Structures are given as C-alpha cells and as structure tokens.
Amino acid sequence: MISYKENGDNPIGNTRETDLSSLLQCVGAVLKYPQFRDAAREIFIQCKQLIGAGHGYVALLSDSDHSTHEVLFFDEQRSLSEKTAPLVLRLKSLAAHIYQTGTVYSDNNFLESEWANLLPKDHLPIENILLIPIRSNEKVAGLLAFANKPGGFTEYDVQLGTYFGEFASIALHNKRSSEQLKESEERYRRLIEIIPDAIIISAEDKIVFANAAAARIFGAGSAEALIGSSSVGFVQHQSRQDVQKGLVDMHSRNEATPPSELQCMTVDGAEVDVEVVATPLVFQGAPAELVVLRDISLRKRMEEDVLQATKLEAVSVLAGGVAHDFNNLLTVVLGNLSIAKMYAAKDTQILHKLKEIENAAQQTKELTRQLLTLSKGAALSKKVVSLEDFLQETASFVVRGTNVNVSFSFADDLPPVDIDAGQFSQVMNNLLINAIQAMPEGGTIRICAETLNIIHNGLLFMLEPGRYIKISVSDEGGGIAPEDLSKIFEPFFTTKEEGTGLGLVTSYNIVRQHGGHLAVESEVGAGTTFNIYLPVSSGAIEQRSSPDCICTGHGKVLLMDDEENVRKMAGEMLKLLGYVVDFVADGEEAVVRYLEEWSKGRKYDLVILDKTVRGGIGGQQAIEKLRDIDPAVKAVISSGYATSDLLTDHKKYGFKECISKPYKIEELSSVLQKVLEQ
Structure with a gap:
C-alpha cells in the first residue's frame, strides 16, 4: 500500500538513459556487494539522484528490541557522512509509523502535517518528505528517507522510490539470510521479470541468464531457451565485431556503456531494433556483462x-x-x-x-x-459510395483483356465509405496494374473487404480509434525482395524499366488524405498483399451525375486570371456561350473594376476568380473584399492547384461554385448556368 499527499501531476521527466543506467547500477549493486551497507549506499545514491531529493538517509531497525534504529549514512550537504550511533525510536514519530504500517509515505506539505510538530527543535527543516520501507522476511527492517526536493515529490518519484526500496530489501535479505539464498534469488528474479526491458547476463560469450522480456524480444519460447546461446549471436552480422570490441573496452574501463541503438535478429531471423546498455560485473567468480535491451522497433x-x-x-x-x-x-x-x-x-x-x-x-x-x-494539392471531392460495387466495377475494367482473373470476398453488410471516386480509382488502378505485372504468366488477384474496430490509437498505422474497412489486394506473383520492401512508398523508387516511381507513393498519399492507411506485406515466392484501411461512413450512398452539354446564356462576366493565355481562351469561350466579358490580371484589379461598375449601377452578373496569383491578390482574398462591396456577389473560384479545401468547401469562403483547371467549354457552361440560376 502506498500513502502519499498532494503529489501533483506525474510528469516523467527522467530520460530513458537515466532510467536504464540507474537500473543497471542497482541491479549490479545487489549482485556485486555482499554487504548491505555497500549495496544500500549505491541504491541510495542512484535513487536520490534520479528523483532529485535534497537530503536523505538510510536506516535499519535494531535486531534486538526494535526500539532503536541505526542511521547507516546521512546525506545533508550532498556528501555522504557516516552516522552509526543508534537513535531511540520514539513511539509517536513518523519513522515508527512507517515501521508499523509498512507503507510508503509522501507529503509535499510536511510543515502542515501532524508529524512536523513531533520533530526535535534542532532537526533539519523539512518542507517535503518521502519515506520508503526496507523489508526483511516480510517485515519492515529499515527506511530509505528523502526530503526537500525542489518542487515536491511526484507520483512517479513514489513509484521509483518503491522500486529502489525493493532493491534495498533484496540486498538486506541477502545479507541477513544467506541460508535462504534460493528465496532471495526468486524475489530478485520476480523483480527482473516484471521489467519490460530485456535483461541478459553473459560470460565468455555465452548467455548465462535471461528474463522473460528477453525471450519475448528475441522470439524464443522461454528464457531458458536462450541460455548457452552466443551473447552476440542475435546481433546483425555486420555489427558483431563492433559489439565484441565495445564489450572488451567496457571491461578495460570497468564502467557501463552509454545507451546505443543496435539492430538484432530474432530466433526466426526477423529484424528487431533495440536500445542497449551494458555494464561489467562478476558472475559466479568470473568476469561477465549485464546487458539491458529495450525494443524500439515501433519507435x-x-x-x-x-x-x-x-x-x-x-x-x-x-x-x-x-x-x-x-x-x-x-x-x-x-x-x-x-x-x-x-x-x-x-x-x-x-x-x-x-x-x-x-x-x-x-x-x-x-x-x-x-x-x-x-503534392497534397488535389482537392478531394468525396461522395458516399458502396464499396462492393465500386471495387467490382474498377477491378473488372482494369483486368479486362489480360490473362488475370479477379476473385472477390466481401463481409456481410459491408458499410459504405466516403471517398473521392476519381482519386480512389487511381489507387485501385495502381495496385491492380502492379498485381497484373507481377503475374506475367497469369493468375488470380484476390480482393477482400471486411470491417474492423480500432479501439486504441493505431500507432503503427497512425489511425484514430473507430470503425474501418480493410481492403486487401493480393497477387500470386514472385513477391518483393526485403531490401526493396522498405522503399516501396518512396518517391521515384521503382524496379520497373519504364516505371515512374510515382504510382504507389501517390496511392499512399491519396489513402492518407482519406484518413486511412496503406500498408504492404510480401514474401519472396509467396506473392504480395496491399492492405487499405478506410474510415467507415455513416452517410447515405449518393448517385453521381455529370452533364456534358453546352449551355448558352447571357450576362456580364468579370474574369480574373494572371495568365494572359488563360484569359484569352476563357474569354473566347464565354463570348461563344453568349456572355459579355471584362478581363483583369489580379484580385486588386478585380475589386477596383467591380467597384467602378457597381457605383455606376452596372453590376456584374458573375465573377470568375483565379485562386493563385503570383505577386498579387488571389481569389480567396479578393472574394472577401468583393463581399464587402456586394454581399450578394456571385463568384466562381478557379484553380489549377488547390492546397486546401477551397475547391471542395468553396461555399464556406463565399463562392457559389468552383471549376478546376484544366476545363472544357462544356464544364464552364455547366458551372455558369448553375450559378446564374441560383
């Protein structure tokens, strides 16, 4: 049981390196020092430095009548001094309370506590305090005490202190109970087993101890299965010589190695990235190494x-x-x-x-x-569609005329998705064409779709929690070599003689823009599977319509574009459609011209604004000023490069419609008719 008061938030300010180094020092102290005083000194130093306490001491309860306790060493001015005279343990004192209850005590407002009044008048002033029991044979036999930490002790400090108290308890138990060595070793092993990092002891290039985390990281059936293996056998071949040299240097310096990253292999040959720290120690009378490894593959x-x-x-x-x-x-x-x-x-x-x-x-x-x-510049025009119909239509069209078949497997009641059909067709086309090219002798492409729930953040895929549809596109080709697999989504990377290296990276970007993820699985000789994850839509399936006729009209149009060729071409289109056209090159001119006509009572029926103008005011800024003049202005945004939601959500910015460059006269006439009819 842990008792603490007003510990505040729990920010973990200690670095990974500090945690690992302190852990190594304490484990090493327990193994290295037969005397409790020596081991406790090392544990106390590491704990005090890690949590940042100003003062502290280590004390043991007397073995005879438990009425006194001996302070082994006391740290008052950041230097340890021996104070071995036994102190009388008063019945009404905080120390006595800890000996009786066996709880960790933390208080950041000690001066206001009931215990403050019980301190001797000449006692060191205490602002905050952390007391951790040291146990022997399930009874409290001593204390780790810390005080006056700037800012106060946190819950994380309490947790760390508890761990160090456990190490001190193990050291005391070893000293007092040599006949119970097996029990002590079991307690030590239990502590090691709950640590998520791998702990390995090696001697003469052989593993002589490993915890469960080591077995998990290296894919072994059990920790015992690692015993006897080469201590560098799991290191990648190209790094083994450097690792062996580093261990030799470590022993010659007799100090721990700094944390470093290393690529290792599991029992099955899979790659695993680890962060490793090692320190020399004596194991069963011979030089050995204590190694702590942390799996950083996800990171x-x-x-x-x-x-x-x-x-x-x-x-x-x-x-x-x-x-x-x-x-x-x-x-x-x-x-x-x-x-x-x-x-x-x-x-x-x-x-x-x-x-x-x-x-x-x-x-x-x-x-x-x-x-x-x-470039993430293509605006999405999403519609809610039936994925089954979409996938079947797209795949059937792509494989038509090839020697490849397609099989479909869809889960029952597959929900719809919200996608830009044009862009997502591009994704499927790229994946299907790759699958066809992977099977020059023919074969079958399998397309599967199912619903899955992601409860927690999918860090590997960077997906938010929620319902997703997983689409799998699998081929029966020769697979992708491991050295190519890691580069598969890199721009301009291709293994094809005539490839551009843009297909998969473009597909990856499209899927990410849809709030999903694109991943690949492949094994040489066993084919390739691309997995697409898309958020489920709660909307109703929409029907598409695209009129392709030329609609003439009449009215006065103001056209703004910074490209003269575009102005001339669009102007000719508008005149052919029956409109009167005025031209300007940027947004500032458009505002001036509109204001001139407005003040004369000759209002423009419609304004077409280019989004991006080099060195001038573009459409987004111009529409704000035009609406100040005429809140009812009818404006169309035109762009060849949309970097935001300006095209897909044009009404939010005050535009009635949008038209994407390049466009034909049919598309222009349709947009104008739609706006003028509003």
Missing part, C-alpha cells in the same frame, strides 16, 4: 514514417509547382480544342483529329492530377 517505424513524410513534403513542393503551371497550359489547350471542335462541327475529318488531340490532352490531365495528389 523506429514511426521515425521512418516521419522521414517518409519529410521526403514527400520535399517532392510536394516541386510537384505542386509543376502541376499548377502545367494545368494553366492545359487549360489553354483543352479550352481552345473545345472551341475548335465547335468551329469544325461540320468537317468530320478535322473534328475526328481534334477529338484525338483532346483525348491525348485528357490523359495528360490525369498525369497532372497525379502530380497534384502527390
């Missing part, structure tokens, strides 16, 4: 995710800029093509050629869309 994976995100961010800047400029050029190309088709409507031969050019431009538009997605 390393998360660091790799952060590194991957950093790489993507660097590529994003380049990809986004290229996509923006390229979309402006494509807007001119596709716009002029759609105009040319109208002029050539009666010449079927020219019209056919123009349609071929338009198809090629549309394919280029999809490449730009990939670049935008890679």
Whole structure:
C-alpha cells in the first residue's frame, strides 16, 4: 500500500538513459556487494539522484528490541557522512509509523502535517518528505528517507522510490539470510521479470541468464531457451565485431556503456531494433556483462514514417509547382480544342483529329492530377459510395483483356465509405496494374473487404480509434525482395524499366488524405498483399451525375486570371456561350473594376476568380473584399492547384461554385448556368 499527499501531476521527466543506467547500477549493486551497507549506499545514491531529493538517509531497525534504529549514512550537504550511533525510536514519530504500517509515505506539505510538530527543535527543516520501507522476511527492517526536493515529490518519484526500496530489501535479505539464498534469488528474479526491458547476463560469450522480456524480444519460447546461446549471436552480422570490441573496452574501463541503438535478429531471423546498455560485473567468480535491451522497433517505424513524410513534403513542393503551371497550359489547350471542335462541327475529318488531340490532352490531365495528389494539392471531392460495387466495377475494367482473373470476398453488410471516386480509382488502378505485372504468366488477384474496430490509437498505422474497412489486394506473383520492401512508398523508387516511381507513393498519399492507411506485406515466392484501411461512413450512398452539354446564356462576366493565355481562351469561350466579358490580371484589379461598375449601377452578373496569383491578390482574398462591396456577389473560384479545401468547401469562403483547371467549354457552361440560376 502506498500513502502519499498532494503529489501533483506525474510528469516523467527522467530520460530513458537515466532510467536504464540507474537500473543497471542497482541491479549490479545487489549482485556485486555482499554487504548491505555497500549495496544500500549505491541504491541510495542512484535513487536520490534520479528523483532529485535534497537530503536523505538510510536506516535499519535494531535486531534486538526494535526500539532503536541505526542511521547507516546521512546525506545533508550532498556528501555522504557516516552516522552509526543508534537513535531511540520514539513511539509517536513518523519513522515508527512507517515501521508499523509498512507503507510508503509522501507529503509535499510536511510543515502542515501532524508529524512536523513531533520533530526535535534542532532537526533539519523539512518542507517535503518521502519515506520508503526496507523489508526483511516480510517485515519492515529499515527506511530509505528523502526530503526537500525542489518542487515536491511526484507520483512517479513514489513509484521509483518503491522500486529502489525493493532493491534495498533484496540486498538486506541477502545479507541477513544467506541460508535462504534460493528465496532471495526468486524475489530478485520476480523483480527482473516484471521489467519490460530485456535483461541478459553473459560470460565468455555465452548467455548465462535471461528474463522473460528477453525471450519475448528475441522470439524464443522461454528464457531458458536462450541460455548457452552466443551473447552476440542475435546481433546483425555486420555489427558483431563492433559489439565484441565495445564489450572488451567496457571491461578495460570497468564502467557501463552509454545507451546505443543496435539492430538484432530474432530466433526466426526477423529484424528487431533495440536500445542497449551494458555494464561489467562478476558472475559466479568470473568476469561477465549485464546487458539491458529495450525494443524500439515501433519507435523506429514511426521515425521512418516521419522521414517518409519529410521526403514527400520535399517532392510536394516541386510537384505542386509543376502541376499548377502545367494545368494553366492545359487549360489553354483543352479550352481552345473545345472551341475548335465547335468551329469544325461540320468537317468530320478535322473534328475526328481534334477529338484525338483532346483525348491525348485528357490523359495528360490525369498525369497532372497525379502530380497534384502527390503534392497534397488535389482537392478531394468525396461522395458516399458502396464499396462492393465500386471495387467490382474498377477491378473488372482494369483486368479486362489480360490473362488475370479477379476473385472477390466481401463481409456481410459491408458499410459504405466516403471517398473521392476519381482519386480512389487511381489507387485501385495502381495496385491492380502492379498485381497484373507481377503475374506475367497469369493468375488470380484476390480482393477482400471486411470491417474492423480500432479501439486504441493505431500507432503503427497512425489511425484514430473507430470503425474501418480493410481492403486487401493480393497477387500470386514472385513477391518483393526485403531490401526493396522498405522503399516501396518512396518517391521515384521503382524496379520497373519504364516505371515512374510515382504510382504507389501517390496511392499512399491519396489513402492518407482519406484518413486511412496503406500498408504492404510480401514474401519472396509467396506473392504480395496491399492492405487499405478506410474510415467507415455513416452517410447515405449518393448517385453521381455529370452533364456534358453546352449551355448558352447571357450576362456580364468579370474574369480574373494572371495568365494572359488563360484569359484569352476563357474569354473566347464565354463570348461563344453568349456572355459579355471584362478581363483583369489580379484580385486588386478585380475589386477596383467591380467597384467602378457597381457605383455606376452596372453590376456584374458573375465573377470568375483565379485562386493563385503570383505577386498579387488571389481569389480567396479578393472574394472577401468583393463581399464587402456586394454581399450578394456571385463568384466562381478557379484553380489549377488547390492546397486546401477551397475547391471542395468553396461555399464556406463565399463562392457559389468552383471549376478546376484544366476545363472544357462544356464544364464552364455547366458551372455558369448553375450559378446564374441560383
């Protein structure tokens, strides 16, 4: 039982290195020193330094009548001094209370406690205090005492102190009960077994002791299965020589090694990343090493995710800029093509050629869309869809005409998902094409979907708790080599002669934008499986519609775009559709022109604003000023590079509609008609 008062919050301020080093020193002290005084001194020093107490002492209850207790050493000015004279143990004292109750006592307001009045007048002033019992044969036989910590003791200090009290208890028990050595060893082992870090003792390059955590980390059936194994046998081959040299240096210096990271292997050959600290000790009369290892594989994976995100961010800047400029050029190309088709409507031969050019431009538009997605700049246009129908339609279309079959397995009552169908088709296309290319002799692609609940944060996948659909796409190909698997989602990494290295990294980004995760499993000779995790939608399935007709109209339009070619092309489109057009190059000009016409009573029926203007005011800033002039202004946002939700949530910013570059005359006419009818 632990008793404490006003310990406040429990911030763990101690570093991993400090925890490991102190643990090593205390375990080593228990094993190394046969005398309790020596072991207790080391335990006391480590505990006091770790929790940051100002003063403290270690005392033992007298063996005879338990009426006095002996202070073995007392730390008053941060230097240990011997004070061996027995002190009378008064019945009404805090020390007597701890001996009687056997509880840990912590109080950060000691001056206001009932015990403060019982202290001698010449006693050291006490502001806060932590008393930890030292036990022998299940009875309290001594005390670890600490006082005057700046800021007060925390619950974590109490927990740490309890552990150090256990170590001191073990040391005392060893000293007083040599005939009960087996019992003492069992208590020590139990303490070691509850520690989540692996603890190994090795001598002459052989493991002579290992705890359960070591067996778990290295994939052994039991700790006993590790006994007799080479102490460096689990270290990666390329690092073994350095590790052996480090152990030799450690013994020559007779001091613990600093914490370091190391890549090891499990019994099955799987890689595991560990943080390791070692210290020399004497085991059964011979030189040995005490090694503490902590599994940091999860932390390393998360660091790799952060590194991957950093790489993507660097590529994003380049990809986004290229996509923006390229979309402006494509807007001119596709716009002029759609105009040319109208002029050539009666010449079927020219019209056919123009349609071929338009198809090629549309394919280029999809490449730009990939670049935008890679740069996180492609706005999502989500709809709630039936995943079963979507997957079946997409997969059946992709494998058509190949020597590959597709099998589907869907859980009953599969809920819908909220996705951008165009972008998610891109994900499935990339995965399916990879699967087809992995099976040149033919085979079967298996697509499965099931619902799962993530109760706690999925740190490995960085997923929030909730309901998800797991989509698995598996092939029967040759698998992916381990050295390539870790690079699979890196930009521009490819094993194909004609590959771009953008397919999987783009797919990864799309899935992350949908609040999900994309992971891969593969084994050489056993195929590859890509697993997609998507949040379940609570909405109703929506139906899509995309009108593709040219709708003429009339009215006065103000067009703002910083690209002259875009202004000319869009202006010609608008005139062909029946509108009167004025042109400006940036948002500031748009505001001035709108205000001029407004003040003369000649209001614009509609304004088209480009989102991004180099060196000037863009559409988002311009609409705010236009709404100050005319709260009822009808505005459309146009962009070739959306870095936010401006296109998907345009109404939040005051726009009636949006149009993405590049666009054709059919798309422009549809948007204008929709806005003017509002």
